[in-house]
Amino acid sequence: MQERVQEILNDIKSFQATSQDELEAYRLKYISKKSVVGELFGQLRNVAPEDRKAVGQTLNELKQAAQDKFKELIEKLESSTDQQPSDVPDLTLPSYSFPLGGMHPLTYVRNRIIEIFERIGFNVADGPEIEDDWHNFTALNFPENHPAREMQDTFFIERNPDIVLRTHTSGVQVRLMENQKPPIRSIMPGRVYRNEAISARAHCVFHQVEGLYVDRNVSFVDLKQTLYHFAKEMFTPETRVRYRPSYFPFTEPSAEIDISCQICDGDGCQLCKYTGWVEIAGSGMVDPNVLENCGINSEEYTGFAFGMGIERITQLKFQVNDLRLYTENDIRFLRQFQSLH
Incomplete structure (x- = not known):
């Protein structure tokens, strides 16, 4: 041994x-x-x-x-x-030249919309993208089996028909009115879903910004002046605005908002179908039934609401003729917006 x-x-x-x-x-x-x-x-x-x-x-x-x-x-x-060379870079060396990216056009327009409304007293509210039937339909004056529900093609959760992918951000309005006493002045940007065929003019996933103002003595004049201000701030001071009577289950009276076409300046082109006008939003006075459903006394308070598609505003702002470009991540398309900040 x-x-x-x-x-x-x-x-x-x-x-x-x-x-x-x-x-x-x-x-x-x-x-x-x-x-x-x-x-x-x-x-x-x-x-x-x-x-x-x-x-x-x-x-x-x-x-x-x-x-x-x-x-x-x-x-x-x-x-x-x-004693071996360190992996820490020498900070005294000149930096590499990295190409800078640009903000996505939808993000830019969303931020710009928020900025415009925040300046006149609106705050930003958010809510879930998976909603229940009450917040997405019933509280908004969509009775069960009412034809108004057919206005929107909905993605239902298969195992629970009362749970849906939200078709609009109006559910956030309902949650605000349920949990907050007037005055309420908020906008609700967010992603929404509708069961539609994807084309140059429509998509199953898109973005909305809705607005809600509830207080004593709110009138249609307040709605008109708010959206006049938005259109002229978002586009140009020369932009013309018009209101057309319409129907929405959650507002009464209701109106659709058109602006003068930003491409042809109202002379007529393919985008505006040669009418000189392009629809950008829907709006109206909040239906008293909606206020009551959310626990707000409709005899004491009134309000207005509006909603617009961010893709449509971006299309008019940057003359984009195909909605699919927003989600395809084509670098040739995105490089056109490198100057956005």
Whole structure:
């Protein structure tokens, strides 16, 4: 055994480690429980009783030599690593020239719409994209099985027909009126879903901004002046606005808002179908039934609401003729908006 001990001791003294893998190999061979040193301790029971003390002392010295060598190898490896070039970049070097991206046109227009309405006292509200029937339809004066529900092609959650992907952000209006006392003056930007065929003029996923103002003595004049201000701020001071009577279940009276075509300046083109006008929004006075459904006294309070598609506003702002371009991530299209900020 003495010869074996001396042989292992010589191997330990001559061992060199230049990497973590070699260091680990040393640990397994000489330090671990199943190492050659450990095997010698296991053979100690076969040594004659009168020699065990001397052999045990020799093995302990061998074990200590192996551990001391292991510490020495660790220190050498760490010192050699410290002397290697650092991965930290030299901050004094000139920076690389990275091409700057641009804001997505829908994001830009959304932020611009929010900015315009915030300046006149509206705040921003948000809500879930997966809605229940009450907030998406019933509270908004859509009775069950009423034909008005056919106005919107809805994505229903298959396992629960009362849960839908919201078809408009009006559910956020309902939640506001349920949880907040008037005055309420908010806009609700967000993504909405409708089960429609995707084409240049329609998409199953798009973005809306709706607005709600509820207080005492709110009138249709307030609605008109608010949207006049928006149209002239969003487009040009020369933009003309007109209102056409319409029908929405949650507003009465209701109107659709048209502006003079921004491409042909009202002279007539393909976008405006040669009428000189383009629809941008729907609006109206909040139906008293909707106020009552949300716990607001319709005898004391009135309000107006409006809603517009961000894609349509962006189309008019930047003369985009295909709604699919917004979601296809075609770099040739997006590079046209690099100057947006």
